[in-house]
Amino acid sequence: MLNVAVIGAGRIGRVHARSVLAHPGTRLALVADASPVAAREVAESAGTRWTDQVDDVFADDQVDAVVVASPTPFHVDHIVAGVASGKAVLTEKPVDLDLRRVDACLEQIRGSEHRVMVGFNRRFDAGIQEIRQRVLAGDVGEVEQVVVTSRDPSPPSPEYIASSGGIFRDMTIHDLDMVRFLVGEVATVQATGHQLDPVTGDHHGAVLVLTARSGALATIVNSRHNASGYDQRVEVVGPRGALSQANHRPTAVSYSSAEFSDRQRPWVNFFLERYAQAYAAELDAFVRAVRTGEAPSPGIADGRAALLLADCAVRSAATGRAVAVEELDPATATAVAPTTAGGQQ
Amino acid sequence: MLNVAVIGAGRIGRVHARSVLAHPGTRLALVADASPVAAREVAESAGTRWTDQVDDVFADDQVDAVVVASPTPFHVDHIVAGVASGKAVLTEKPVDLDLRRVDACLEQIRGSEHRVMVGFNRRFDAGIQEIRQRVLAGDVGEVEQVVVTSRDPSPPSPEYIASSGGIFRDMTIHDLDMVRFLVGEVATVQATGHQLDPVTGDHHGAVLVLTARSGALATIVNSRHNASGYDQRVEVVGPRGALSQANHRPTAVSYSSAEFSDRQRPWVNFFLERYAQAYAAELDAFVRAVRTGEAPSPGIADGRAALLLADCAVRSAATGRAVAVEELDPATATAVAPTTAGGQQ
Amino acid sequence: MLNVAVIGAGRIGRVHARSVLAHPGTRLALVADASPVAAREVAESAGTRWTDQVDDVFADDQVDAVVVASPTPFHVDHIVAGVASGKAVLTEKPVDLDLRRVDACLEQIRGSEHRVMVGFNRRFDAGIQEIRQRVLAGDVGEVEQVVVTSRDPSPPSPEYIASSGGIFRDMTIHDLDMVRFLVGEVATVQATGHQLDPVTGDHHGAVLVLTARSGALATIVNSRHNASGYDQRVEVVGPRGALSQANHRPTAVSYSSAEFSDRQRPWVNFFLERYAQAYAAELDAFVRAVRTGEAPSPGIADGRAALLLADCAVRSAATGRAVAVEELDPATATAVAPTTAGGQQ
Amino acid sequence: MLNVAVIGAGRIGRVHARSVLAHPGTRLALVADASPVAAREVAESAGTRWTDQVDDVFADDQVDAVVVASPTPFHVDHIVAGVASGKAVLTEKPVDLDLRRVDACLEQIRGSEHRVMVGFNRRFDAGIQEIRQRVLAGDVGEVEQVVVTSRDPSPPSPEYIASSGGIFRDMTIHDLDMVRFLVGEVATVQATGHQLDPVTGDHHGAVLVLTARSGALATIVNSRHNASGYDQRVEVVGPRGALSQANHRPTAVSYSSAEFSDRQRPWVNFFLERYAQAYAAELDAFVRAVRTGEAPSPGIADGRAALLLADCAVRSAATGRAVAVEELDPATATAVAPTTAGGQQ
Helix, strand or coil, X not given: CEEEEEECCCHHHHHHHHHHHHCCCEXXXXXXXXXXXXXXXXXXXXXXXXXXXXXXHHHCCCCCEEEECCCHHHHHHHHHHHHHCCCEEEEECCCCCCHHHHHHHHHHCCCCHHHEEEECHHHHCHHHHXXXXXXXXXXXXXXXXXXXXXXXXXXXXXXXXXXCCHHHHHHHHHHHHHHXXXXXXXXXXXXXXXXXXXXXXXXXXXXXXXXXXXXXXXXXXXXXXXXXXXXXXXXXXXXXXXXXXXXXXXXXXXXXXXXXECEECCCCCCHHHHCHHHHHHHHHHHHHHHHHCCCCCCEHHHHHHHHHHHHHHHHHHHHCECEEHHXXXXXXXXXXXXHHHCCCC | CEEEEEECCCHHHHHHHHHHHHCCCEEEEEEECCCHHHHHHHHHHHXXXXXXXXXXXXXXXXXXXXXXXXXXXXXXXXXXXXHHCCCEEEEECCCCCCHHHHHHHHHHCCCCHHHEEEECHHHHXXXXXXXXXXXXXXXXXXXXXXXXXEECCCCCCHHHHXXXXXXXXXXXXXXXXXXHHHHCCEEEEEEEEEEEXXXXXXXXXXXXXXXXXXXXXXXXXXXXXXXXXXXXEEEEEECCEEEEECCCCCCCEEXXXXXXXXXXXXXXXXXXXXXXXXXXXXXXXXXXXHHXXXXXXXXXXXXHHHHHHHHHHHHHHHHCECEEHHHHCCCCHHHHHHHHXXXXX | CEEEEEECCCHHHHHHHHHHHHCCCEEEEEEECCCHHHHHHHHHHHCCEEECCCHHHHHCCXXXXXXXXXXXXXXXXXXXXXXXXXXXXXXXXXXXXXXXXXXXXXXXXXXXXXXXXXXXXXXXXXHHHHHHHHHHCCCXXXXXXXXXXXXXXXXXXXXXXXXXXXXXXXXXXXXHHHHHHHHCXXXXXXXXXXXXCCCCCCEEEEEEEEEECXXXXXXEEXXXXXXXXXXXXXXXXXXXXXXXXXXXXXXXXXXXXXXXXXXXXXXXXXXXXXXXXXXXXXXXXXXXXXXXXXXXXXXXXXXXXXXXXXXXHHHHHHHCECEEHHHHCCCCHHHHHHHHHXXXX | CEEEEEECCCHHHHHHHHHHHHCCCEEEEEEECCCHHHHHHHHHHHCCEEECCCHHHHHCCCCCEEXXXXXXXXXXXXXXXXXXXXXXXXXXXXXXXXXXXXXXXXXXXXXCHHHEEEEXXXXXXXXXXXXXXXXHCCCCCCCCEEEEEXXXXXXXXXXXXXXCCCHHHXXXXXXXHHHHHHHXXXXXXXXXXXXXXXXXXXXXXXXXXXXXXXXXXXEEEEECCCCCCCEEEEEEEECCEEEEECCXXXXXXXXXXXXXECEECCCCCCHHHHCHHHHHHHHHHHHHHHHHCCCCCCEHHHHHHHHHHHHHHHHHHHHCECEEHHHHCCCCXXXXXXXXXXXXC
């Protein structure tokens, strides 16, 4: 039985707390939140302990693993402290909004990277798992094109957007990870934003085109709003065939009348409902990794890679040109920057 | 080039006239209708000759084949006269509403049955053809269950119904032929009517359960009306799988909004639109049969068999019990009637 | 918190035990099974007590409610004992295979009928709930036709079938309850079985046609086996429109290749997976009924009504004629039997 | 009755010849092709005259209208000669592969632009017509995103590709017209090609992102090959909803087995089958425009606009940056070129 503490008793923290409660191999040992009201509410409904001092988590010998669901600016601190105190860590995405802080985090946990998993929940969706396995089995042949459609039902508050890092780092980052999951490393990113919000200065919509090192071309279509609910589709095409994941609905009921046929209910509305199964499977993958000692996947390097692609998207949307990932990667930028600055893109 | 005359310039006669015009191997040689106005209208728009004397058709040496689209009470006379004058005949269903007249017709054309085809148009629908070929190829294994859903968009006029022979002989007869086409000969018929119309005394809806000699069980669900259009579905199930034909829509466009997802237009409204391809394929099969001298299928014996099943349905709906086909078949009834009358069904 | 005991630690008992564990308002207080091994296994994995003496359940003051998941022959005894000991009862269907025993049970619990719920789980399926609510809201108008397709993925063992009461009482009973749920009381039943198994003497397939008192016509298509999984569809049609529930699949992934398009995985395989949500909702409805003191629905009278329809189906399949429900109902049979025996059906 | 000549007796010329034959308001008066064999074959099967001298068409007083289905390099000459000889012209796309020749053509037919229609057949597809009408009716609100998926079943020959002007001018041009049809004029084009063919030097796949002047963002996903047939989908999204057109299949039959459910046949294979209805509707629109004297739509200006967008795509794919349409338009380029050359894109 793995004793798990959850840091953060907000919306996503509660999702993880419920997953921990429901998993047969985990025990919810502690809930931490700077707000004692929130921490207490979650802990009491689960019959467990709570604290408003996050350091209690790291000092607690009974805690084997930590789920980091705190606000994004605290993720790195909590990851580092978790690893330092010998605990396995499952952190919500993004690791941080600043690539340099992510790199600093990696520096600090060096040698223990295999103890940290990043919560790209969609990788654990049963449909996405099926697509990936079929792609690996050769059902479509060498992947040539991927199209990810990802539209939220409605935008978050302007306050949230203002501190979110923008659509590419906040929302698209899931789709960027999906592209890496399905076609591997990305070489160039081209992004076009639209529907600029005068209040937040952020785009409400965007389309990205990514060239993978494999030669595949991936397209991401994003919007912060969608009338009929949470639009989450993926299409993977190769010379032998195509795999596609359709949206989910609450029921399989359709309605026909004199005006129409086979009308169905709007899509399942948002990520908590749509990815309920994925969050549970994600926790299960984490638990198995902790038990076997193997590196969990996706790891913190995957979190870094997705953030780097988001940074490329920001740059591309601002300049109107495709951005080579190497250009913006601190690990490689010194060498390539002069060349690309010269416009030979 | 096959010179074809069309007898009957009503709705279905016009369908056949158009098919003859469009077929590369046929010429519309003559249009006959007791109404000179109707005959003339169809003939002139097609640039051909017309007559209001149907006997002109049979006397015309330039006519190779006749499409009988006259009112049902004239079918037998026109079939017999057509065959007698050496012409191939494609007749609309039903051959007649009275099985004895059909048998008399068969008697009169004995030896020339292969010159007459009966227009069960649905057999030529591309989807039904695909299902039949796959069934023959063993895709579902030995057929166990067939479900035919057949609902018209709206009922015909009370006048039409009054002379139609009732729902089983007028509407279900197509579905009865479909069952024979897919599972072969039928042994027993059970029929339950409902929605009895006080004006016409006919049922607006019915469900039939037929036991095939093969052991398969076929279900037919009928209604004279259906809000979302012409409901025409077929499902064939066996131990290895199932084949099903869905309804057709005018376009493949779907609409999603805040209230619903993937709403589509109502089904294609009625038989002229839904089976346009089938009418053309039916004529083509007739033309090929005339050319090769082979017996066309479905033949007049198929028309007789479907009518016999409809008679069984009438009896079953009136008595509340399953009716053995042998019971009502004049060819076998003498022997079996006393037994079944005794209630040992 | 409602303290619940589960009697029966077999397959369906375990489903209920898990539902009780997962429900926030219930506690699994005791597991009883004549097999101590089974009882212990379920209880220990749930961290609760167990017994191999079912009477312990009724004697236990800490138990508020009982889930009866014992073999069918014990249902009545356990219902009666549960009610007698002051506990609310949720019993698996069927109440019994013998209508007289059900009537005896009703006699014994007279005045406490509102303390017993019968587990027709499909009523609680989210899709069926949606259909019912829309029917009540008038979306299709007055219901005219219902078609229930219900095919199991594969037959149970011959031993099970031999003691099951036959396909109508064992399998169709769910569909009979569904028809009552959607169109109300049934007046006549016509049933045709096929695929008679030489070993068990039971039909592997059947089609039923039921006339509701409302005038609606309901069709049930059953099979003990289906190649592509658990086939569970419902269609409700009225003058204003149609509602239909499609099958469920494990994911929303489709696959297209050179040979086909949009191929999907087989249906969710069987009832535990297909109706997982329904079992949880059923328990929740039971808990709410116990709390409010209102009679749960479906109650034992619904269990009796479905069994009576199954008896009618057995009679109809044996005689080839439609059976009036009144004929076989002990409560009304005396009066109507002579008439129907005279053949005026 | 409109007397129509068809220039070009190749694949697409034969499509038009058939449409002219089938249309009740047109007569196929003459077929012209440099190959007398081809011209004769088409003309004789249609029972009309033929010539291998294209000038015969323009000199023929009995010809009212001309369908230009000659090889692309001859389009402009035939359009100009047709207009000069007083005939209405329906020309296949593209008008030419060189924008300057298109502009020269426009110059030569100045004042008679309303006599020329360009054959962007997809505009006349019933599904696309439905989408456009619903967009105009406000069903989705102000259009925000369009996604056009367009994949051919298999690539043309290397010889064809070599003279085709490349994927953007040959294949994407239809999708570029579709975007203009649905969201109006385009401001910028970003194109990314992949799957570079070493033989032809052309891309086999590409993704384009276009910013419309309205602010809408349109995405085009192209491939020269697709395993399951001709992939032709369109999605239009706005704040109130989404409209999407699915692929067409030969029948509505689906097949389920132990390994899968609802497998269907591959998509209708290519444009002649998929757009058969659209070609007929296109001719009908042309005939109506000729009769009323109104300018047909799409006109030659639409042909020019689509070609200009294709030129922008070529430039963008070569440079990796978004291209402003004004940059490459000879009509506006002088003014804007210096600025964009300065990199302020």
